[in-house]
Amino acid sequence: QLQLQESGPGLVKPSETLSLTCTVSGGSISSSSYYWGWIRQPPGKGLEWIGSIYYSGSTYYNPSLKSRVTISVDTSKNQFSLKLSSVTAADTAVYYCARLKVAAHNFDYWGQGTLVTVSS
Amino acid sequence: NFMLTQPHSVSESPGKTVTISCTRSSGSIASNYVQWYQQRPGSSPTTVIYEDNQRPSGVPDRFSGSIDSSSNSASLTISGLKTEDEADYYCQSYDSSNHDVFGTGTKVTVL
Numbered sequence: 001q002l003q004l005q006e007s008g009p010g011l012v013k014p015s016e017t018l019s020l021t022c023t024v025s026g027g028s029i030s031s032s033s034y035y036w037g038w039i040r041q042p043p044g045k046g047l048e049w050i051g052s053i054y055y056s057g058s059t060y061y062n063p064s065l066k067s068r069v070t071i072s073v074d075t076s077k078n079q080f081s082l083k084l085s086s087v088t089a090a091d092t093a094v095y096y097c098a099r100l101k102v103a104a105h106n107f108d109y110w111g112q113g114t115l116v117t118v119s120s
Numbered sequence: 121n122f123m124l125t126q127p128h129s130v131s132e133s134p135g136k137t138v139t140i141s142c143t144r145s146s147g148s149i150a151s152n153y154v155q156w157y158q159q160r161p162g163s164s165p166t167t168v169i170y171e172d173n174q175r176p177s178g179v180p181d182r183f184s185g186s187i188d189s190s191s192n193s194a195s196l197t198i199s200g201l202k203t204e205d206e207a208d209y210y211c212q213s214y215d216s217s218n219h220d221v222f223g224t225g226t227k228v229t230v231l
Contacts (some may be wrong), residue, residue, distance in 0.1 A: 009218060022159040035218075037220070039222075046210065046222060046223075046224055047157075047159075047165065047225070048213075048218075048222065049212075049220040049221065049222060051201055052202040052218070052220065060165055060218040060219060061221075062219065063121055063219070064121075085147055093186070096165075097166060100220070104153045104155070104170055104171045105152070105153060105155070105212075105213070105214040105218075105220060106153070106154070106155045106170040106171070107157070107165070107167070108162040108167060108170070108176075110165060110166075111164065116222070
């Protein structure tokens with residue numbers, strides 16, 4: 001059974017860089033059938049797609065966040081990572097990693113999510 | 121980029137039917153698959169409909185999805201409403217640049 005697990009600091013200071021890693025187990029991140037994505041959800045609000053990456057390293061970012069986002073993949077560790085720079089309180093959210101089917105763009109497996117709070 | 125707009129909330133009694141709309145602001149709704157996710161409080165979203173109208177294994181056939189090109193919208197219908205269906209529901213689709221978009225979300229309340 002595929003599992004995804006987010007990890008990283010739960011508290012980040014304003015203006016600093018948020019860094020999270022998603023570890024994939026029970027399957028290979030190098031499959032040609034899937035992208036790997038990051039989604040976030042501010043407290044009490046809706047879901048927002050941040051960006052996705054293919055195992056080859058091709059990336060796709062939300063235009064509204066593109067200037068601050070970097071997603072990378074490490075196939076040797078079966079992990080992919082998110083960096084979001086110059087964070088503010090508006091970036092406080094639960095951050096999810098998920099698997100995305102290339103053909104239909106269905107997010108079919110999700111991590112449990114991790115709350116990241118931006119505060120001094 | 122386009123937007124997907126959903127009603128903020130819907131409510132209905134057990135056993136009844138609710139339909140949630142998802143309207144695409146630009147581009148054809150039929151051009152890219154639409155998915156629907158259920159999210160219960162404190163949990164990650166799970167797929168209830170994918171590829172417009174397909175149900176994952178384990179999702180009851182009370183859940184169905186459709187596309188209406190005339191209104192440029194997708195719909196999720198839940199029939200025979202149960203208390204366990206009370207949750208937030210999100211539609212999701214994408215564009216030709218592989219940019220994914222989630223709908224604004226709908227809270228379903230079972231009275």
